[in-house]
Amino acid sequence: MLKRFDWRHIPLLLFTAFAIGPLVLIFSNSLKSKEEFGENPLGFPKELHFENFAEAWVVGGYGQAFTNSLIVAVSCIVIICISASLAAYALAKVRFRFSNSILGFLLLVMSIPMGLFLVPLFYVYQNLGLMDSLLGIIIIYSAIFLPFNIFLLRSFFVSIPDELLDSARVDGCNEFQILTKVVFPLALPAFLTVMLLVGLWTWNEFFFANAFLQTEELKTVATKYLAFTGRFGNDWRLISAAGVITVMPILLLFVFLQRKFIEGLTEGSVKG
Template sequence: MKQQQTRPAETAVSLAYPNRKLARKGISGLVKLLLLAYSLITLYPLYWLFISAFKTNQDFFNNPYGLPVEWMKENIVRAWDLGNMGRAMLNSTIVTITSVLLTIVLSLLAAYVLARFQFRFKKVVMALFLAGMLIPIHSTLVPLFLMMKEIGLLNSYGALILPYTAFELPIAIFLAMAYMISIPREVEEAAMIDGNGWWGIFGRIILPLCTPIVATISILAFLRFWNDFSFALVFINSQALKTLPLSLSLFSDGFGTDYSLTMGAMAIAVIPTIVIYLILQEQIMKGMVAGSVKG
């Protein structure tokens, strides 16, 4: 009798289990499909940029979404030569790399102090950095222009490096601080027992552990600095110091735009960004989720 009473329940469970498994597979498949669709939507503008870089102006307007009727490789060569993009890329590289390195060094030092030490006015200092995140960057162009004119920094690499670093520091400090808080203090205590001072702990323990957040800060800062147009437009007038965004503007004037050369120049300018992101993507993902879970 007992066996007869339990069989219906066992049968119901056995029937429900395949249904649940099938439902989970369906949900998983739907999620993957949605992610694939999102990836294609995200990548399509990049695809469109590269195929447009090899079109003539007529082909660009007549067939904006299709493949080029004739692949114009000359667009890339002409854009490189006419826009003096070799020099512009060198200028962008110098400004961007220097600004990124300064941002990383200063933000990690400041974040380490804020994450590990207690001192008077700590909350005030953090509030000041927070206020720096709230200031509209472009509202400072005129004051910065006047300031740099007085101290003789206009038309120099410093005219871009210093503002870039200053405006990127607040967000970089808060990202690094959130990451460092998640690092167990026992690691530092063990290093201190081994005879390391604060600088030894920072250089030998903290820095190697901060590789993911350094990658995250680097790519975010790189994208901001590499693509900046407004600061370079206001602070740089010399042709020899123009950055890539300024070079792109040479193909457009008040009378029209040469889209074939513009797309070719943009394709050249976006390649370094893609390469750096592909190199750092794994560390970037680790850095973005770091600090969200303690332990």
């Protein structure tokens, strides 16, 4: 076993420890009592206090925050999957003028820091009455995440043979039928990747949610955790438990679907 060990594995092990270490520490602290945390903040708990999670869930109001995050995530997934698939199909398989210019424009939009849009969006949203609403944040997220997912789906659609689409046209299918009956089934891994990416992004996004959602009942999980740390800044066991509650859904989703996720990204990057 020692002969097979390569010194080049050492940086990988260090990066792994750097990534997993904080998660192990926060999960360990979430199971300690308040007294034990003061005595041993870096060690493993002697007794497991699972009631910390229930207490953090109740006092932090995480039930409503989870509902808000799910509404935002599912809405953005539906909007982006529909709009990105239509745009990607047109850019990949439909010949029209200025298609390259549109791709260049999308690439330019992706390179602009999203923080630059904060002040203009603030004034626009005030005039439209979209401040402090889930609809407003859904529109922002959909616009931010749409260009990248258009490129991702387009890379899959380009790999689909044109002969297959032409045979569907000969059978009498219009473009919408080709998209729904031919392209969608073939690009199912791509759509799964898009759904996972959008779900991860919307669940973890903090900047715009903190700026546009001020009402306590409308806060998402990411912003709810900030408010929680402000209220219970001295109780690290509850802060750790709230942190585990915040990251656990996305962590479990990625662990169970990581193979599909990585395969989708790799296949799309190679075919594109």
